[in-house]
Amino acid sequence: MADYRELWESLGVDLEKHDQLCTVLPEFYEDIYLSQENRPEAMNYFNFVVSEIHGLRIQELDEHRKKGGKVLGSFCVFVPDEVIFGAEAIGVGLCGGSDFWVPDGEKVLPRNMCPLIKASVGAKTSGTCPYFQSVDLLVGETTCDGKKKAWEILEEHVPMHVMDLPQMKREKDKLNWIEEIKLFKEKVEKLTGNVVTREKLEESIKLINNKRKALQRLYDMRKAAKLPISGKDALLITQIAFYDDPERFIAKVDELCDELEERIEKGDTVFKEDAPRILVTGTPMAIPNWKMHHLIEGNGGAVVCEETCTGTRYFSNLVDEGSQSLEEQYQALAERYLGINCACFTPNEGRIDDIIRLYKEYSADGVIYYSLPFCHTYAVEYKKVKDALDKAGIPVILIESDYSLQDAGQITTRLEAFFEMLQNRKTNKEVAATK
Numbered sequence: 001m002a003d004y005r006e007l008w009e010s011l012g013v014d015l016e017k018h019d020q021l022c023t024v025l026p027e028f029y030e031d032i033y034l035s036q037e038n039r040p041e042a043m044n045y046f047n048f049v050v051s052e053i054h055g056l057r058i059q060e061l062d063e064h065r066k067k068g069g070k071v072l073g074s075f076c077v078f079v080p081d082e083v084i085f086g087a088e089a090i091g092v093g094l095c096g097g098s099d100f101w102v103p104d105g106e107k108v109l110p111r112n113m114c115p116l117i118k119a120s121v122g123a124k125t126s127g128t129c130p131y132f133q134s135v136d137l138l139v140g141e142t143t144c145d146g147k148k149k150a151w152e153i154l155e156e157h158v159p160m161h162v163m164d165l166p167q168m169k170r171e172k173d174k175l176n177w178i179e180e181i182k183l184f185k186e187k188v189e190k191l192t193g194n195v196v197t198r199e200k201l202e203e204s205i206k207l208i209n210n211k212r213k214a215l216q217r218l219y220d221m222r223k224a225a226k227l228p229i230s231g232k233d234a235l236l237i238t239q240i241a242f243y244d245d246p247e248r249f250i251a252k253v254d255e256l257c258d259e260l261e262e263r264i265e266k267g268d269t270v271f272k273e274d275a276p277r278i279l280v281t282g283t284p285m286a287i288p289n290w291k292m293h294h295l296i297e298g299n300g301g302a303v304v305c306e307e308t309c310t311g312t313r314y315f316s317n318l319v320d321e322g323s324q325s326l327e328e329q330y331q332a333l334a335e336r337y338l339g340i341n342c343a344c345f346t347p348n349e350g351r352i353d354d355i356i357r358l359y360k361e362y363s364a365d366g367v368i369y370y371s372l373p374f375c376h377t378y379a380v381e382y383k384k385v386k387d388a389l390d391k392a393g394i395p396v397i398l399i400e401s402d403y404s405l406q407d408a409g410q411i412t413t414r415l416e417a418f419f420e421m422l423q424n425r426k427t428n429k430e431v432a433a434t435k
């Protein structure tokens with residue numbers, strides 16, 4: 001990585017502390033990612049993005065700001081990027097996925113709360129995340145209680161706008177959400193000095209839809225019997241989608257998919273033939289939270305899909321591109337976003353349908369329900385999901401884990417037992433089929 005110290009200093013980054021973070025990440029990445037065998041060539045771009053995670057993209061954001069542009073940071077897939085890009089601003093995802101930031105988060109938040117929130121707040125209060133230092137406005141949302149209250153603390157450090165997300169999906173909730181998107185648009189227009197016209201919104205809707213389509217194409221490759229890419233790599237790509245330049249990202253994912261198509265044709269795979277295919281569902285895995293995928297794949301499993309916000313919830317369903325007026329565009333946006341099945345909604349039966357559908361589409365053998373500690377909405381929803389999966393004959397286990405590696409041994413033991421059970425189940429089915 002080139003020398004960005006001057007840039008970081010100008011952003012108010014705590015250089016000394018940031019150096020500590022920079023020494024941990026490359027080694028961590030090497031162990032988890034670069035040690036994989038037979039990776040697709042086109043993953044080199046994503047390796048490069050990680051190697052430049054606090055460099056090149058930060059420089060691009062800085063250049064954009066120097067030209068008068070604005071940068072907005074968000075924490076949830078409900079914040080409509082289309083409005084941000086429609087006002088010629090740049091949106092970046094800011095959820096913290098590193099244990100490094102948790103102790104700083106704990107200085108201002110209770111310890112017994114979700115690590116994603118503690119890390120996100122700690123990333124800002126420690127002054128060690130150049131993305132946080134680059135944003136002109138943070139956009140929060142009223143999803144879970146922990147996040148909702150954390151915005152009040154972050155607001156002491158940086159300007160904040162909170163979107164009032166409904167917790168139900170009735171017609172009146174949809175109308176409220178349309179109004180929230182409009183209020184957000186006004187806020188963004190005021191901040192940027194740019195008007196979000198119908199034409200600009202049409203363009204940004206297409207752009208963000210194209211990003212979704214690229215990710216949909218990537219995920220379709222994971223339905224193949226012989227998997228051409230690891231779950232770890234697919235997760236990394238979705239994580240990068242939250243902050244990379246959208247047009248460049250789309251082009252690079254398409255390049256990768258061309259290569260994956262060839263691999264599928266040749267039967268070139270990154271896994272052993274009998275690797276159990278795992279659908280992961282639950283809380284998001286913000287970069288660099290690669291723990292669960294690393295443990296699953298390090299113990300012989302293959303992650304085929306993520307029903308998470310760093311997975312299908314991020315890119316499923318497109319915004320209708322046929323709207324004729326701004327009003328219709330806001331309706332189309334509200335419609336698409338309210339199709340996301342987050343556990344903060346009640347009821348949330350759509351998520352159960354999604355899990356069962358994805359299990360079948362990706363020919364999974366089992367489901368791992370991953371929950372960050374103290375995430376009440378996802379933890380409580382486990383019961384309903386488990387009941388439905390039991391009824392459908394789909395094996396599932398719940399793994400609750402934070403960002404630290406202390407429980408890696410314990411999780412490994414559970415994964416080994418789960419994979420053995422899946423293997424026995426498969427063998428029994430094959431035996432029964434021959435009778």
Ligand code: BJ8
Binds near residue numbers: 146340342343
């Ligand atoms: S749409 S999943 S990104 S709210 S922060 S709820 S893990 S206790 S992130 Fe989320 Fe939007 Fe929903 Fe997706 Fe739990 Fe932690 Fe809260 Fe979390």
